[in-house]
Amino acid sequence: MTPATWLAAGLATGLAADKKSAEVTDWTARIGWLVGLALFVALVYWLMREGWKWRSTLQGDLPELPARPSPTTTLNGGGKPPQPGMPSDPGPAKLSMTGRYHGSTTAGQWLDRIVAHGLGTRSRAELTLTDAGLDVVRPGAADFFVPAAALREARLDKGIAGKVLTEGGLLIVTWQHGDRLIDSGFRSDRAAEHHEWVTALNSMIKTTSTEGAER
Incomplete structure (x- = not known):
């Protein structure tokens, strides 16, 4: 080599x-x-x-969320008692909807997320509107109930709690809880339902406000 x-x-x-x-x-x-x-x-x-x-x-000053009214609550003494002025029986459903819960914020401040009492957890949701108020059932997360007297406004928007969708893609429900006004955002599996919900909620709010003023 x-x-x-x-x-x-x-x-x-x-x-x-x-x-x-x-x-x-x-x-x-x-x-x-x-x-x-x-x-x-x-x-x-x-x-x-x-x-x-x-x-x-x-947010520790935020009160516990209202209990869903039901006949068994008052008849059998189980669960939390209904709040004063809230019917013991929610009555028949006016509207129902399945979709997603996208979170809650201080009203008018779409980035000021509220997390107390499980309100910060995004989840699937089933909404039912009755004469008693708005019932929100969330599989895998805490349910909550908004009494009719606590409802303040319903509108369409595109963002809440850092979640942004298309224009009008969110149903925003404004409600009073303790001393705080809260915006809660929902999106139906059938977005065309949003307009019907806005109309029904605002009609209920107007009726409740009128009845309250007459008393």
């Missing part, structure tokens, strides 16, 4: 060794990068969770 051949063979061996070493180094860097990314994601999640808990603490 000539010296040139030996030199070529040595260079080839050296290049192969360098390539193998580079591959090992690349894997080490990649693993380190993935670990760093995982730690960053965990930190962000922890900060979000702490911020959620902090916000919930700040």
Whole structure:
């Protein structure tokens, strides 16, 4: 074998060794990068969770949500008693809807999310409107009920609690709870229903306000 051949063979061996070493180094860097990314994601999640808990603490003055009225509540003594002025029987359903609950905020402030009492949890939702008020059933999350006397306004909008949809893609219900006005956002599985809900809710609000003024 000539010296040139030996030199070529040595260079080839050296290049192969360098390539193998580079591959090992690349894997080490990649693993380190993935670990760093995982730690960053965990930190962000922890900060979000702490911020959620902090916000919930700040909203600790928000009263417990009203109980859904039912005949068994008053007849059998089970559950929470209905609030004063609220019928013991919700009556037949005026409207019903299935869709999603997108969160609640302080009225007029679509980024000021309310998280106390489970109101910050987005979920599937089943809405039922009766003479007693608006019943919100949420599989996997806390249900809540808005008495008719607490309803203030219904409108169409496009965003709430950091969630933005198309124009008119959200049904926003404004209601009074304690000393706070709350906007709650819903989206029906059939968005064409939103207009019917706005009309029915505002009609109920007007009727309730008129009856209250006459008393």
